[in-house]
Amino acid sequence: MYLDFYPPIPSQTTDKTTRREFLNLFVYVPIQIKESKAGKKTSIYNSDKAVNDECEKHNAEALSKADAIRAIRQNILDKPEIYSGQEREVLRLRQLGQMDFIKYFTELSLKKDGKTQMTWKTSVKYLTDFAGSTMTFAELTKKTVSDFKEYLLAAKCRRRYEVTPLSTNSAKLYFTCFLAAINKAIEAGYIQVNPATSNDHIKPKETSRNYLTIEELNRLVKTDCKIEILKRAALFSALTGLRHSDILKLTWGEVLTDNTGTSLKFTQQKTDSKEMMPISEQAAGLLGERKKPTDKVFEGFLYSAYWNEILSHWILNADIDKDITFHCFRHTFATLQLSEGTDIYTVSKMLGHRDLKTTAIYAKVLDKAKREAVNRITLNF
Numbered sequence: 001m002y003l004d005f006y007p008p009i010p011s012q013t014t015d016k017t018t019r020r021e022f023l024n025l026f027v028y029v030p031i032q033i034k035e036s037k038a039g040k041k042t043s044i045y046n047s048d049k050a051v052n053d054e055c056e057k058h059n060a061e062a063l064s065k066a067d068a069i070r071a072i073r074q075n076i077l078d079k080p081e082i083y084s085g086q087e088r089e090v091l092r093l094r095q096l097g098q099m100d101f102i103k104y105f106t107e108l109s110l111k112k113d114g115k116t117q118m119t120w121k122t123s124v125k126y127l128t129d130f131a132g133s134t135m136t137f138a139e140l141t142k143k144t145v146s147d148f149k150e151y152l153l154a155a156k157c158r159r160r161y162e163v164t165p166l167s168t169n170s171a172k173l174y175f176t177c178f179l180a181a182i183n184k185a186i187e188a189g190y191i192q193v194n195p196a197t198s199n200d201h202i203k204p205k206e207t208s209r210n211y212l213t214i215e216e217l218n219r220l221v222k223t224d225c226k227i228e229i230l231k232r233a234a235l236f237s238a239l240t241g242l243r244h245s246d247i248l249k250l251t252w253g254e255v256l257t258d259n260t261g262t263s264l265k266f267t268q269q270k271t272d273s274k275e276m277m278p279i280s281e282q283a284a285g286l287l288g289e290r291k292k293p294t295d296k297v298f299e300g301f302l303y304s305a306y307w308n309e310i311l312s313h314w315i316l317n318a319d320i321d322k323d324i325t326f327h328c329f330r331h332t333f334a335t336l337q338l339s340e341g342t343d344i345y346t347v348s349k350m351l352g353h354r355d356l357k358t359t360a361i362y363a364k365v366l367d368k369a370k371r372e373a374v375n376r377i378t379l380n381f
Helices: 049-078 085-097 101-110 114-131 142-154 168-188 214-222 228-240 244-249 281-285 305-317 327-339 344-351 356-374
Strands: 002-010 017-022 031-035 041-045 255-258 261-267 274-279
Touching: 002 049, 049 085, 101 114, 101 168, 114 142, 114 168, 142 168, 214 228, 228 244, 228 274, 228 281, 228 305, 228 327, 261 281, 327 344, 327 356
Parallel strands: none
Antiparallel strands: 002 017, 031 041, 255 261, 261 274
């Protein structure tokens, strides 16, 4: 749908005269495709009453929004000279209220980088699933914010082939992006009163951090893995704390060697922060033979369901009865460093954490391990 002006008016975006203002609103005709005997496709009205009713409901809402915008434009054209300052401000706020928040949210997501952009885009997808293709700023009420929060907490995971519920921590992540977009809209003047409150935030659930002991790591060293580069990358993560994503993109140009030893100078994919990290001689030994600066260090290293299955078989073959993913090797690095006396601040820096609270989770793991350890000594009273 669009507004048709006669005579033409200056465009709000190009300042050229135009007769049309497109509203990004659509009406739908429910149809189904039926193939004729000649092989040609013909369109006929859908006989499904539920589908027709849904379309009619959507069309009524779209037409109502379009008519509201038309009325505002009509008033502006009819009597601009007699508007008071207050009336003009009311009209301006109404116009802003009719703008599409989902479109604005999408534009914000495109300005993000790497994994952050993926997270914002996924948040937009969940909001679209919840609200439809459009949501005006005026529709962002306290109830809308609360309802979207409840929707996320009950939503299914969007990953392909996944049918499991979305985890609480993932729901918190996507809801945080949504709230951040609202704050940006407030800063830009699109929203006058914040529809969200401090109580709206989703509280994270404390997750368990599985890790391997030194003995278990040594068993893995002596156990064959079907994919040798997977074994090298996993042990490298246990000795450096690097994430899977950073090992995957590590190039030889980011591996520096001098008389003090070997260091990695790289940019963390998750946080986009630049890191300079010394690594041990054993970790350096897992890198292999140096190649061109642009070549990948772990060339051929992948991430897939098949590789995860191979990893699980390797763990089982080493007689380790734990649910270990690749990320657990990073947990192992952190936990073993703390257990060997490395201070938490240094461990936090080596992991590239921005907040010391994130690293403190590993200290809680150690507390639990200590409690389990002292209970192993029992006397027969």
